[in-house]
Amino acid sequence: MTIHKEGFASIGIATLILGAINGLSVWFLSQQYPVLSLLIFIVTFGLWLFIISFFRLPSRQLTIDDKKIICPADGKVVVIEETVDEEYFKGKRLQVSIFMSPLNVHVNRNAVTGEVVYSKYHKGKYLAAWHPKSSTENERHSVVYQVGHNEILVKQIAGALARRIVNYLSEGMQVKQGDEMGFIKFGSRVDLLLPLNARVKVKMGEMVKGGVTVLAEW
Structure with missing residues (x-):
């Protein structure tokens, strides 16, 4: 399985935004609210995986038949x-x-x-x-x-x-x-x-x- 070319920009933007959210979470929340910081990481990581899976391009045996x-x-x-x-x-x-x-x-x-x-x-x-x-x-x-x-x-x-x-x-x-x-x-x-x-x-x-x-x- 590969990633479709239409997903490169979207995945890149999502990575920057979600990475920034996690960076701020670690900086401001990890000391006083470690559970909340972990929850934010889990949610954003799941969202990142979903975006990647959306642009997946699986290998397939295509059906070719003119009829x-x-x-x-x-x-x-x-x-x-x-x-x-x-x-x-x-x-x-x-x-x-x-x-x-x-x-x-x-x-x-x-x-x-x-x-x-x-x-x-x-x-x-x-x-x-x-x-x-x-x-x-x-x-x-x-x-x-x-x-x-x-x-x-x-x-x-x-x-x-x-x-x-x-x-x-x-x-x-x-x-x-x-x-x-x-x-x-x-x-x-x-x-x-x-x-x-x-x-x-x-x-x-x-x-x-x-x-x-x-x-x-x-």
Whole structure:
């Protein structure tokens, strides 16, 4: 397991702040209130470990198959339903949504191999990621992949805690299934809009792994 590049700055800042808190704790509290000073150390050390774990990048055997659409994110499947897309397709699509808790791995991967034909960032609200309107009203970044005659749209959606979406893709790029598409910090959601004839292979409530779990077949 390694640390994702998006975490270097955050971990560095957290180390300085938490180190300063512990330094002040030792200086002012360790003599008169040693138990309190120890408690501060335990809490801040636990927080530091959590921040590091959030940016972890575990080694995985990725699933590569042109006939399959792979989960772009770790998390829990919270939506499988038909919807009407007003952003790009202007019609009915099959939506599958994955909720990412702060404990999940937060790197996002390309669900398919193909060409990026649409990539757009949208400013918006910060509703809780499980809120039904978060898909259309929250801050988000939408990417459309073209695979032959098929297209899928993947949305990285910010939540109440996630205030920064990172996306590495731009229109015209040729991308490979399993490669990184971006990163969402501190819990959020990823939506996929699939053709109506796609065969979904996951179930509601299922825990999935980005780059590994087969989400659907063409």
